[in-house]
Amino acid sequence: MQRRHRGHPNAGKPRRLITSSPKIPHNSPLMAIEEIVTTGMPFVAEDIAKHPAFTAADLDVLGASDHMRLSFIGVPISIDEKVVGTLSIERVPDLDSMFPLDCDVRLLTMIANLIGQAVKLHRLVARDRKRLMAESYRWQKELLEFKQPARERKKVHIDGIIGTSPVLRGLLDKIAVVARSNATVLLRGESGTGKELVAKAIHELSPRAKRPFIKMNCAALPETVLESELFGHEKGAFTGALNSRKGRFELADKGTLFLDEIGEISGAFQAKLLRVLQEQEFERVGSGHTMKVDVRVIAATNKDLEGAVTKNEFRADLYYRISVVPLMLPPLRERRSDIPLLAAEFLKNFNCKNSRTLTFDQSALDVLMNCGFPGNVRELENCVQRTATLAPGPFIVRNDFACCHGQCLSALLWKSGLDEAKPRAALIGELTPTAVTPIPEAATPVAVLGPPVAAEPVDGNIVSGGKLTDRERLIAAMEKAGWVQAKAARLLGLTPRQIGYALRKYCIEIKRL
Structure with missing residues (x-):
């Protein structure tokens, strides 16, 4: 800032504008700034030569002398009532003015306020920029980890789910990601692919792991009983209701509810279930009191829900509500490299329960690797148990399997489906008394050919x-x-x-x- 004094020999010289932080060195010539920082008020000295806050050294630094009278004005720079710096000037006073320094104090205060606001804005921008950069770095790191080949990524291990095939590893990676959220999950896949194991794995990897995991098979009960099982009932609500009872939704509060075979519920019950999934509230049978719960729902089905929606057998709004995060479980024929591991685990469990020491011969593994297993993992487990029970031991060989003697009921079942297609297609490879179960055409009815x-x-x-x-x-x-x-x-x-x-x-x- 510059001020001029008419007639003064140094009126044309510009004077200094000084800004400072609250921490002032002890040897600073402007010790008056300490008073500004301490009090948070403007400081004015009309003649620094006569003011006790300025020493002889200060006068030399500021250029004051007997022939030049200097005034000093300093104001605080504040952010949210906290002094973060000072703004000061020294100037030649205007002797003709009635209030020689008042205007300068007001002007300097306005400038200090603008500086304070600019510093505050700069700090906010810098803080947000630092936070955004940290988040960007975290997301880039996660993206790079996700883009790495499966063999380089940290493998997810889930108890009960056995296998190393790429399709299974991909499913396990998705399970680990989905588990972190509270989104509704719909498990799709053929019967016997392990939907209940996947549902339990999602629960155990989620923040709700210490809360209840409740499961319910929707196809096992009629509609009236299903409503009572899911929502609970009050005493006397119907014949036989001798006591009040909590439903599965209430028992699963703060936890996870697994609804298996959800595609089998009736249209009337679908509307009741939709309300619970949307609003997370329901009434017990025989009660008018609305109960509020916090439940994560995992549904499962092997039914073609899209076809059911098209035929008006399944409500479209319920379909969209449960299919927030759909997960497709691969059939066993798409993960054949896992068959030896699964068979070995099933045989190990059989040996422990029956005090046996059976092992698979290579010829036995070849039989398993060439089997279609339309019943997937469940059928493989049954096959291992059946063969181990009848095997004389100590090794399970090719001839121990029922399919090698034309006695596998599953093979006969699929053979009947294939025989119907013979007039329409020259099928290659037929079941003979010494043949292995053929691999079915992805369980696709021949009628679609x-x-x-x-x-x-x-x-x-x-x-x-x-x-x-x-x-x-x-x-x-x-x-x-x-x-x-x-x-x-x-x-x-x-x-x-x-x-x-x-x-x-x-x-x-x-x-x-």
Whole structure:
């Protein structure tokens, strides 16, 4: 800031504007600033030569002399009533003014207030920038970890879920992520894929792990009993209700409720369930008192809910409410590398319960690896227990399996489904008394196959084959099609997926033309 004094020999010289922080060095020539910081009030000295706050050293620093009279003005810079600095000037006083320094004090105070606001804004921006940078760094780190190959990521281990296949590892990674939230989860998959194990794993990895995990099979009870089981009832609500009883929702408060086979509930009950899922409140049967709960719902079904919604068998609003985070559980045929691990675990449990020391021979593992297992993990467990029970031991070999003697009921079940398709498609590989259970076409009904295309002759008729074996008939079709699987499938009246299964079954290497 500059001020001029008319007629004064130094009126043209600019004077200094000084800003300072609250911490003033002991040897500072402006010890008056300490008083500003301490009191939080402006400091004014009309003549610093006569003011006790200024020493001879201060006068030399400021340039005061007997021929130059200097005034000093200092004001505090405050943020939220806390002094964070000072703003001061020294100037040649205006002797003609009635109030020579008042205007300067007001102007300096306004400037100090603006500086204080700017410093406050700068600190807020710097703090937010630091927080945003920390969050950005954290998200980038998580993103990089997620993009790493599965083998480099930290593997998630869940008790009861066994396997190392890529599709299972991907499911376990999703479970670990989903468990951290409170979102409703819908488990989709065929029967026997372990939906209840996955639901329990989500609960145990979630913040609700120390709270109850309640499960309920919706298909096991009629609608009237199901309502009482889920919502509870009051004494005398219906015949046989001798006492009040808490429902599964009430028991699962602050925890997790697993609703298995949710696709089997009736339309009337779907509306009641929708309200609980949306509002987290319900009334016991026979009561008008509304109860509020905090429950995370995990539902499961092996039913085609989308088809059920299309046919008006399942409410669309309930479907959208339970399918917030859908998880698809892979069937066992899509994770065949896990079969030896699962079979070994099931055999270990059997040995512990029955005091046996059975082990699998390599031929036995080959049988298991080539089986379709339409019942998935549950069927594999039953197969191991059945074979171990009847095996003379100490090793389980190929001939110990029922399917190798044409006695596997599951194989007969799937054979009947395949036999119905024979008039429409020349199926490769039939069940014989010494054959292993064929791999079903992803449990897809044969009715979805298109009409067969007439086969072209290749050294005879490819379909009938004459004296050709199934393997030779398949090779002939592939040769005719130029080793294009889709074209060979049309020649045999099969789907490309069935051709793929057959090529793997007969160990036929595809030629690259």
